[in-house]
Amino acid sequence: xxxxxxxxxxxxxxxxxxxxxxxxxxxxxxxxxxxxxxxxxxxxxxxxxxxxxxxxxxxxxxxxxxxxxxxxxxxxxxxxxxxxxxxxxxxxxxxxxxxxxxxxxxxxxxxxxxxxxxxxxxxxxxxxxxxxxxxxxxxxxxxxxxxxxxxxxxxxxxxxxxxxxxxxxxxxxxxxxxxxxxxxxxxxxxxxxxxxxxxxxxxxxxxxxxxxxxxxxxxxxxxxxxxxxxxxxxxxxxxxxxxxxxxxxxxxxxxxxxxxxxxxxxxxxxxxx
Amino acid sequence: xxxxxxxxxxxxxxxxxxxxxxxxxxxxxxxxxxxxxxxxxxxxxxxxxxxxxxxxxxxxxxxxxxxxxxxxxxxxxxxxxxxxxxxxxxxxxxxxxxxxxxxxxxxxxxxxxxxxxxxxxxxxxxxxxxxxxxxxxxxxxxxxxxxxxxxxxxxxxxxxxxxxxxxxxxxxxxxxxxxxxxxxxxxxxxxxxxxxxxxxxxxxxxxxxxxxxxxxxxxxxxxxxxxxxxxxxxxxxxxxxxxxxxxxxxxxxxxxxxxxxxxxxxxxxxxxxxxxxxxxxxxxxxxxxxxxxxxxxxxxxxxxxxxxxxxxxxxxxxxxxxxxxxxxxxxxxxxxxxxxxxxxxxxxxxxxxxxxxxxxxxxxxxxxxxxxxxxxxxxxxxxxxxxxxxxxxxxxxxxxxxxxxxxxxxxxxxxxxxxxxxx
Amino acid sequence: xxxxxxxxxxxxxxxxxxxxxxxxxxxxxxxxxxxxxxxxxxxxxxxxxxxxxxxxxxxxxxxxxxxxxxxxxxxxxxxxxxxxxxxxxxxxxxxxxxxxxxxxxxxxxxxxxxxxxxxxxxxxxxxxxxxxxxxxxxxxxxxxxxxxxxxxxxxxxxxxxxxxxxxxxxxxxxxxxxxxxxxxxxxxxxxxxxxxxxxxxxxxxxxxxxxxxxxxxxxxxxxxxxxxxxxxxxxxxxxxxxxxxxxxxxxxxxxxxxxxxxxxxxxxxxxxxxxxxxxxxxxxxxxxx
Numbered sequence: 006x007x008x009x010x011x012x013x014x015x016x017x018x019x020x021x022x023x024x025x026x027x028x029x030x031x032x033x034x035x036x037x038x039x040x041x042x043x044x045x046x047x048x049x050x051x052x053x054x055x056x057x058x059x060x061x062x063x064x065x066x067x068x069x070x071x072x073x074x075x076x077x078x079x080x081x082x083x084x085x086x087x088x089x090x091x092x093x094x095x096x097x098x099x100x101x102x103x104x105x106x107x108x109x110x111x112x113x114x115x116x117x118x119x120x121x122x123x124x125x126x127x128x129x130x131x132x133x134x135x136x137x138x139x140x141x142x143x144x145x146x147x148x149x150x151x152x153x154x155x156x157x158x159x160x161x162x163x164x165x166x167x168x169x170x171x172x173x174x175x176x177x178x179x180x181x182x183x184x185x186x187x188x189x190x191x192x193x194x195x196x197x198x199x200x201x202x203x204x205x206x207x208x209x210x211x212x213x214x215x216x217x218x219x220x221x222x223x224x225x226x227x228x229x230x231x232x233x234x235x236x237x238x239x240x241x242x243x244x245x246x247x248x249x250x251x252x253x254x255x256x257x258x259x260x261x262x263x264x265x266x267x268x269x270x271x272x273x274x275x276x277x278x
Numbered sequence: 279x280x281x282x283x284x285x286x287x288x289x290x291x292x293x294x295x296x297x298x299x300x301x302x303x304x305x306x307x308x309x310x311x312x313x314x315x316x317x318x319x320x321x322x323x324x325x326x327x328x329x330x331x332x333x334x335x336x337x338x339x340x341x342x343x344x345x346x347x348x349x350x351x352x353x354x355x356x357x358x359x360x361x362x363x364x365x366x367x368x369x370x371x372x373x374x375x376x377x378x379x380x381x382x383x384x385x386x387x388x389x390x391x392x393x394x395x396x397x398x399x400x401x402x403x404x405x406x407x408x409x410x411x412x413x414x415x416x417x418x419x420x421x422x423x424x425x426x427x428x429x430x431x432x433x434x435x436x437x438x439x440x441x442x443x444x445x446x447x448x449x450x451x452x453x454x455x456x457x458x459x460x461x462x463x464x465x466x467x468x469x470x471x472x473x474x475x476x477x478x479x480x481x482x483x484x485x486x487x488x489x490x491x492x493x494x495x496x497x498x499x500x501x502x503x504x505x506x507x508x509x510x511x512x513x514x515x516x517x518x519x520x521x522x523x524x525x526x527x528x529x530x531x532x533x534x535x536x537x538x539x540x541x542x543x544x545x546x547x548x549x550x551x552x553x554x555x556x557x558x559x560x561x562x563x564x565x566x567x568x569x570x571x572x573x574x575x576x577x578x579x580x581x582x583x584x585x586x587x588x589x590x591x592x593x594x595x596x597x598x599x600x601x602x603x604x605x606x607x608x609x610x611x612x613x614x615x616x617x618x619x620x621x622x623x624x625x626x627x628x629x630x631x632x633x634x635x636x637x638x639x640x641x642x643x644x645x646x647x648x649x650x651x652x653x654x655x656x657x658x659x660x661x662x663x664x665x666x667x668x669x670x671x672x673x674x675x676x677x678x679x680x681x682x683x684x685x686x687x688x689x690x691x692x693x694x695x696x697x698x699x700x701x
Numbered sequence: 702x703x704x705x706x707x708x709x710x711x712x713x714x715x716x717x718x719x720x721x722x723x724x725x726x727x728x729x730x731x732x733x734x735x736x737x738x739x740x741x742x743x744x745x746x747x748x749x750x751x752x753x754x755x756x757x758x759x760x761x762x763x764x765x766x767x768x769x770x771x772x773x774x775x776x777x778x779x780x781x782x783x784x785x786x787x788x789x790x791x792x793x794x795x796x797x798x799x800x801x802x803x804x805x806x807x808x809x810x811x812x813x814x815x816x817x818x819x820x821x822x823x824x825x826x827x828x829x830x831x832x833x834x835x836x837x838x839x840x841x842x843x844x845x846x847x848x849x850x851x852x853x854x855x856x857x858x859x860x861x862x863x864x865x866x867x868x869x870x871x872x873x874x875x876x877x878x879x880x881x882x883x884x885x886x887x888x889x890x891x892x893x894x895x896x897x898x899x900x901x902x903x904x905x906x907x908x909x910x911x912x913x914x915x916x917x918x919x920x921x922x923x924x925x926x927x928x929x930x931x932x933x934x935x936x937x938x939x940x941x942x943x944x945x946x947x948x949x950x951x952x953x954x955x956x957x958x959x960x961x962x963x964x965x966x967x968x969x970x971x972x973x974x975x976x977x978x979x980x981x982x983x984x985x986x987x988x989x990x
Contacts, residue, residue, distance in 0.1 A: 015802050018795045022809040025792075028863060029812050031835050032824045044833045067341075089723060092716035100713035101706065108285075108717070113730060117976035119924040121945045122969035125738060125952050125962050126731035128360070137360045149727035150721055181712060210817035212927040217953065220357045221341070221364045228819035232931050233349070235313070235342035240530070242827055249823050253816035260815035261808045268875050270808075348934075352954055359745055359956055470848065471936035523831055526848020527939055602963065647791040660746070663955045670766065673938040677850045680938075688765060695760055699742045699749050 036246035043242050058247035059212055068248050070222045071230035076255070078140055078226060079208040082147040086155045086204050087197065089148070094159035099168075115153035120213045131218050138220035146218070147208045154207075155200055158270060162196025163189070199270030209256055227252045239248070307337045308599055312369035313350065313586075321612075321619035328608045331412045336599060346528070347371050347473045351662060358591070366594040367603055370415060370587045372406040372654075373473075373661050375506045378589065379409040380659035385590040385597055388412040398610075400649065406657055407587050415587035416608045417625035419616065422652040423481055423581030423647075424567040426544040426551070427537060431457070431564075433677040439568035441579070443485070443510070446571050448541060450519050453542055465514060466532040467545040469524040471673035477582045477655070478545065480673050482507040484653055486576045490664065491656045497693050501686050507586045508682035511572075515676065525677050537561055545570065547584070548645055552621035567641065569648055583652035585625065623649070660697060667692050735969070738962035746956050757963035767964070768938055770947040773854065777929075777943055778922040780858045781865075785918055786911060788862065789869025794903070795878045796870070807871065814867035819925035826862035826932055847933050850940040857941050861928050865921070869914045876910040877903070916979040923972050944968045 035043065038051040038059050062068050096102050097109065127146060136142030137224075170192060174184045190197070212228040219225045231252055234245055260267055281301045307615035312322070326338045343350045351374060358378065370378065378384050391413060396404050403417035427439055431453050440446040450464035468474035483489050486507040492499035514520040523531070529546055535543035537553060539560045544550070554565045570579035588604040590597055606612060613624040617635050623645065629635055630646035639645075655661060668689045742753045761767045761830035784910045796806045813821070828834050837843050880903070888898050892907055926945040929935065935942030935950065942950075952961030 011800055015799045018799050019802050019806055019809070021795070022792070022806050025863075026809045028824050028828055029816075032827065035827060046833050046835075046838050049835070049838065089719040093720040096713040096716035100716065101709055102713040102717065103710060111724075113980070114973065114976070116725065117920050117972055118728060118732075119945070119965075119968050119972045121924070121926060121948050122735055122965045122972075123728065123731035124949070125958050125965060126734035127727070128356075128952075129730065129734075129958075132360045138364060139355075143705045145723070146727060149723045152723060156720065164890045164975075206815070210819075211951070212817065212819055212931075217356060220360065223364070228927070231817075231819050231823060233344040234354070235345060240345070242830075242833075245823050246827065249816075249820045253820050256815040256817070257812060260811050264804065264807055264811065267811070268871055348954070355746075355956055356953055377746065471934070471938060523843075523845050523848055525850075526831070526845055632841070666950065666954050670936075670939040672940070673936060677938045679850055679940075692764075696955075696960075699744060699957075700747045 032246045032249055035243060036250050038243060040243055044270075058243040059251075061241075061244050062247045062251060066234070066244070066248065067222045067225065067230050068227070068251055071225050071227045072255075074140070074222075074224055075209055075227040076149065078143050078224075081140070081144050081206045082151060082208040083204045084203050085144060085148040086151045087201060090152055090155035090159055090200070091185075091190075091193075091197075093152075094156045094163055097156060098160040098163040099171075112153045112156055116157065118150070118153075120150070124213060124217055127214070128217055138224045140224055142218055143215060143224060143226070146214050147211060150211075150214075151204045151207055155204055158200045158203070159193070159196060162193055162200075165196075166192045169242055174260065195266065195269060198263065199266040202259065202266050203270050205259070206256055296462075300630075305335050305337055306596055308367060308596060308603060309365040310340045310367040310369075310603065311343055311365045312340060313343045321615040325607060325612050325615065329603055332606075333599065333602070338549050339604065341365070343369070348666075354378070358614055363591050363593060366591055366596055366600040368589050368591060370589045371417065372403070372417075372583075372585050372587055373665075375407055375415050375587055375589065376409040376659040377662055379412070379499050381415040383592055384414040385592045385594065385600075386412050387414060387416070387590070387601070390601055398628060399625045400627060400700075402583055402652070403585060403587075406583075406585075406654055409659070415589040416604045418586045418588045418608050419613075419622040420625045421545065421547045421549075421584035421623065422476065422649045423545060423570055423583075424548060424648060425579075425646075426546060426554075426565055427569045428542050428561065429564055430568050431542055439566075440571045442574045443571045443579075444574045447514075447519050450542055462540040463521045463535060464519040464597050465543040465545070466520060466535050466541045467524060468527050468528065468529060468532055469511075469515070469676050470526050470528050470531075471674075472528065473665055473669070474528055475669060475672055475676070477584070479508065479511065480500065480655060480670075481545075481570055481580070481582050482511055483569070484577060485572045485579050486510075487573075489656075490668070491658070495560045497697075498686055501683070505682040505686045508672065508685060512676055512678065512682065514692060516678070525673070536565075548623045549574055549621035551639070551641065563662055567644075568647075569651065574631055580647060580651060583649070583654045585623075605687045660700065663696055664693060667696060732969070735962045736966055739966045741959040743959035743962075744955075744957050753959065755959050760960075761963060761967070765946075766939065766942075766947065770942050770944045773939075773941065774923065774943040774945075776854060777858060777861075777925065777941075778919060780855070781861050781922045781925075782915060782918045784858070784862045785866045785869050786915060788866045789914070790873050790904075790907065790911070792866065792870035792898075793873035793877055796874055807874070810867040810870055813864050814871075816864070818864065819931050821864040822928050822931035825856070825863070829856055834935055848937050850938050853933055853937055853941050857929050860932060861922070861925065864928070865918065869918065872910055872914050873907055876907055880906055901934055906970060912979075912983060916976075916983070919979070920972060920976055923968070923975060944971070 015174070034051070037054040037056070039053065039055045040057065042051050092111060097105065102108065131137045131142050134142070136145070166189065170188050171184055174188045212232070215226045215229045216232065219229055231245070231248055234248060294684070310326070322340065326340060330336055330338055344353055350371070354368065354374070358381070375384070396413065399417045400420060403420055407413055407415040407417055425439065432438070432449070435456060437449050437452070440449055448463060454464065456463060467478050468477065472521055480490060483504055486503050487548050488500040488503040491497060498504055515522065515524055532544055533546055533550045533553065535541050537550070537559060549566065551567065553559065554561050556562070569580050572579035588603065588608060590600045608625065610629065613626055613629055614632060614635060616622050617629060618625050618638055624630070627646060629643045636642050656664065660672060671680070671685040671689040674680035675682045680688070709911065739757055740752060740754060741750065743750050792810060796803055799806060811914070816866065826847070828836050831837060831843050831845055831848070834846070836846070844852060884902060888902055893901065924945060925943065929941045929943060930946055930949065933941045935946045942963060948961050948964035948968060951957050951964055978980055
């Protein structure tokens with residue numbers, strides 16, 4: 006096919022995908038549209054752009070606090086999952102573990118767990134432990150939910166690392182911790198990045214548990230703040246659009262910038278069977 | 279365990295503990311949960327600052343509740359049951375008070391109120407704040423279902439506000455035939471699957487001479503009449519008297535349609551009048567309200583009463599201050615400010631004849647008459663259970679996926695099963 | 702067992718200990734507890750707490766709302782997964798066919814996938830607005846998307862597919878990248894046209910990853926909650942109420958913990974059964990492939 010036709014085909018594909026992303030762009034436009042023009046369509050395009058909605062969201066709503074909560078909870082969830090997950094994945098991949106087959110089965114089964122199944126007992130548990138409306142409660146629940154997938158992915162990545170590297174370290178007299186630090190983790194870095202990315206996204210986007218276990222702005226995460234966005238009497242579409250943009254900004258930035266790791270992670274989860 | 283692991287565990291526990299601990303230092307902060315008040319000027323911040331000025335060292339943090347009544351209820355239920363609610367004063371829909379009182383989430387105010395403190399309020403408002411002979415909340419604002427109508431259109435055709443729905447249907451037909459405006463709807467009301475739907479259906483039940491709960495607690499004492507009322511509502515949509523989007527309409531969607539001049543009749547709460555009379559409104563000066571119509575072979579029309587109360591969480595750390603704030607907000611000056619600045623009606627009958635308020639809202643005395651004639655929804659701790667269970671059934675009948683008789687029968691069966699556990 | 706081996710085993714157990722504790726306390730224990738709850742009538746608000754055996758299940762067996770929710774769940778899952786797979790494969794093939802600008806294409810796709818489901822729901826709620834929503838304005842015709850029982854479920858499916866199709870697309874794209882070029886060259890040498898290449902070579906090679914994608918997406922669709930809860934709340938007339946929404950409403954709208962847990966257990970069993978069936982299929986597939 007000629008180069009020009011090729012370029013045209015490429016452009017068409019990109020145009021089609023840009024069209025696919027129209028809902029996102031429409032919401033972006035809505036967030037800058039003046040209030041009076043929101044419900045008077047057509048015309049679709051605003052006469053002028055305004056930052057009023059963002060101002061309202063940032064100064065008057067609970068979104069900024071929710072952003073902080075989400076960032077903190079997602080980061081700590083990722084950290085906790087990795088800290089617990091790396092040793093477990095290593096054990097599953099390399100070490101002689103009693104009952105390994107059963108454990109693997111349990112881990113695979115856990116990835117299919119529906120959240121609705123455990124939300125009622127967890128609600129009672131959180132209530133008894135006074136962990137409702139705390140970061141800790143949500144982090145523990147998120148981490149335990151993310152752990153099975155984390156272990157599965159990391160085990161796959163670990164298996165890819167040639168065992169010779171560890172054996173060489175053992176010959177040099179390194180203990181387990183040292184092998185971890187100096188040999189394994191550096192080689193595992195891309196896999197860690199992929200797993201961390203997926204875990205962070207899961208925690209950031211998680212709604213069901215967050216909705217049930219958060220009370221006030223002390224622990225409310227972004228999805229919950231958005232779902233509970235208060236209206237005066239009317240639904241404030243412009244403000245909601247602005248809040249939506251702010252809510253998706255961190256995950257979108259991360260995902261688009263770290264595309265490579267995302268693809269790698271998704272593939273690893275699927276291909277390493 | 280190696281020292282390294284032990285250290286890590288300790289740090290981990292401390293970090294978690296730090297996350298759990300909550301701020302206790304600083305001035306006393308009262309948390310007040312409410313649904314934001316609309317109006318030309320929101321009087322609430324001013325009232326709260328007044329309170330803070332009168333009580334040095336006390337800050338009031340006002341937090342808005344979620345959007346709909348059902349979401350607000352779910353929010354309260356999840357958090358009050360979770361035992362650490364984190365708020366002191368709550369704005370409660372009057373239908374929740376018996377349930378919350380029964381569940382033990384509200385502070386019993388009976389002994390804390392003066393002997394005649396509740397006398398200036400509407401008796402029905404006080405009744406809905408009372409459960410088991412004790413008082414659990416202070417009435418704050420009052421609502422009653424009204425029929426709004428376009429005075430200009432009715433006058434043009436020499437019509438008076440309809441006494442029955444059959445009259446209303448006929449008037450709609452005449453006016454639409456005369457106006458020949460395809461975008462003019464007849465009667466808009468709330469048919470979306472939420473609490474508002476139950477209100478509309480209950481009003482239809484009452485006009486038909488039946489109800490949801492009989493005096494002795496029987497569910498659907500007259501299922502045939504209830505089904506007929508439902509069928510009538512469905513008929514309004516099918517025949518085009520009400521637009522198809524009624525099944526997705528809440529208070530705001532219907533108010534907007536009427537306020538943009540696209541409807542002849544509207545069923546809504548008193549707050550809407552203020553918005554219709556605001557400068558720039560398309561229907562300014564062309565709207566009045568009347569009692570809801572009855573049925574030709576049924577009862578007189580009657581509007582459902584509603585409104586909000588102020589309740590105090592039993593787990594509040596500052597019950598005395600919270601009660602002081604509640605008293606401040608439902609005091610006569612505060613209610614006057616709210617009635618003038620916002621669109622909420624007072625719970626004190628005296629204010630409906632207050633010169634300042636009547637000047638602003640000339641229809642207040644008429645509203646008082648209608649408020650006193652209003653009918654409450656069933657005052658029972660099981661009301662929310664009832665409502666949540668019948669909402670999908672009523673909605674199914676309204677959109678036409680279920681026959682009304684079937685909807686009533688299914689609703690009765692489900693309610694029977696759920697209430698069996700509690701009664 | 703030598704002491705070396707014993708040490709290795711101890712080490713292994715130590716490595717999995719935190720995971721086992723966390724999973725045990727927060728996943729397995731609640732998993733068992735919810736079954737116990739489902740056998741009770743438990744309504745904290747009214748102080749009800751008694752053992753009820755299989756009463757809740759007996760009620761559900763003849764409950765029209767339960768079966769309606771089950772049908773809705775099935776329809777949502779089938780519709781969603783089918784659309785995602787078809788569109789995902791198409792997108793993957795389109796991107797793979799690009800010579801330049803692939804990164805931009807994938808970025809555009811990932812915009813939809815990265816956002817939380819709640820944000821996607823709010824997005825589509827605005828798009829579906831009967832008067833001012835972009836869709837009705839472009840169509841020029843007022844469709845009552847979220848209020849008409851015939852259209853509501855497709856509307857929810859559309860919103861879900863928009864957000865999750867990129868997952869399938871990226872998965873297929875990665876697999877397509879792994880197909881060596883000489884496979885295509887050999888096909889060209891053999892005189893295969895574009896359609897033949899697609900159907901005889903590309904799609905079969907995608908087969909296994911597609912099965913996996915279908916597995917993941919089916920499980921996710923069965924468990925889906927956020928999108929329909931925020932977009933329609935299960936209405937109108939319960940036409941978008943899936944089993945998960947039904948369970949959540951039963952649990953937290955009226956705090957009927959026993960009854961709600963029974964619905965949750967059924968969702969649980971359903972999801973695990975589907976997962977098990979798919980895994981068997983995959984195992985069989987592995988042997989054959």
